[in-house]
Ligand SMILES: NC(=O)c1ccc[n+]([C@@H]2O[C@H](COP(=O)([O-])OP(=O)(O)OC[C@H]3O[C@@H](n4cnc5c(N)ncnc54)[C@H](O)[C@@H]3O)[C@@H](O)[C@H]2O)c1
């Protein structure tokens with residue numbers, strides 16, 4: 115069975131080009147084709163609104179809808195059917211996610227930068243947020259919580275949830291239950307790039323969102339990126355594409371646990387990528403055998419096998435070199451299955467770190483309380499994991515008194531004239547000459 119798992123790559127034997135190729139994400143190899151298709155989908159929705167949405171849903175989700183929107187009654191009827199165990203699990207995960215995110219309230223700042231010159235930093239909730247909840251290969255009610263809990267905590271006025279419809283044109287009871295629990299205002303059954311287009315442009319039935327959040331496949335991610343680049347387009351959270359996991363393992367790693375973690379992300383989709391980096395050949399070989407053994411009994415064996423075909427098992431010369439490889443890859447999820455995980459956790463750029471042998475990556479996917487919407491494709495080098503602050507916009511306020519203006523004006527006028535912007539200089543001077551009670 116190990117013939118379905120790639121062989122071990124020895125980092126020291128690879129040149130720069132081969133190393134780059136080894137760490138390349140699978141979804142990016144089809145970039146041009148995906149971009150072209152997504153551009154076309156965006157255009158159709160921009161030009162034709164709901165008509166295009168219904169047509170594209172029939173084409174890509176193979177279901178004919180009468181309207182993209184679910185009524186409140188439909189959502190409640192679906193939610194009422196949720197299984198009791200699932201309902202309890204959603205309630206319990208929601209509590210942890212709420213606790214961790216409630217502690218992230220951004221704080222206002224007020225500083226007198228000079229006498230009579232006050233600068234403030236304030237936070238206001240983004241009014242309308244679009245929440246994309248994946249549902250192509252697996253329906254993800256957990257993502258409703260990851261997006262909906264911080265949106266509610268921030269106080270966003272309108273939360274528009276989009277998720278692909280099932281064969282009956284419905285959303286699952288669990289998704290509907292979670293949506294009601296976090297106070298989503300509009301529930302829309304749309305998936306893929308067309309869902310993002312609807313949120314970006316707004317249609318007769320789907321409200322336009324100021325910012326679009328959420329993970330998705332390569333089509334969803336491309337649509338978010340393209341729509342946000344348009345003039346006046348929505349903001350987006352980050353490129354949160356196909357799931358990734360990189361495990362750094364030393365001699366203390368349990369092969370069966372490392373393999374289980376790698377499979378947990380491989381089963382998301384064929385373009386998910388999982389990587390194991392270790393200075394121990396024995397560990398790499400044992401995990402390779404475990405992957406094949408555990409894969410054989412997985413219900414989503416075909417999906418996981420396709421992702422595993424592009425997985426990476428990398429032998430490094432030392433733990434230090436493993437850290438360098440991991441940092442260069444900048445994974446969405448980083449699992450540290452080593453003796454001293456805390457010593458490594460700050461040295462590798464990653465969306466979320468799973469520190470130690472007893473911390474399964476799946477814990478963070480559902481219930482530890484951290485957010486599972488995370489940057490992929492190496493975006494963790496600069497992008498952050500989703501947090502409460504992402505649901506606010508930050509703005510500044512400055513208030514200048516007469517004394518402040520007198521002190522500030524020479525600086526403003528000198529810099530304005532240096533830049534050749536006379537009107538700027540005069541906008542300060544005109545006030546200076548008319549300060550009430552002084553020069554009036
Ligand atoms: N990075 C993160 O934070 C994070 C979190 C959760 C999930 N994920 C990832 O999200 C992804 C979800 O992907 P998914 O496919 O299961 O669901 P999805 O909801 O993202 O995409 C499904 C939609 O894609 C569209 N689509 C499918 N094939 C298409 C085609 N050939 N052309 C145009 N559109 C097409 C369809 O409209 C369908 O509704 C997974 O890769 C998972 O790993 C990432």
Ligand SMILES: N[C@H](CO)Cc1c[nH]c[nH+]1
Pocket residue numbers: 254256257356357358379446479486487488
């Ligand atoms: N691993 C995904 C983030 O990449 C999140 C998720 C949802 N459900 C299961 N897993």
Ligand SMILES: [Zn+2]
Pocket residue numbers: 357378379382476479
């Ligand atoms: Zn997952």
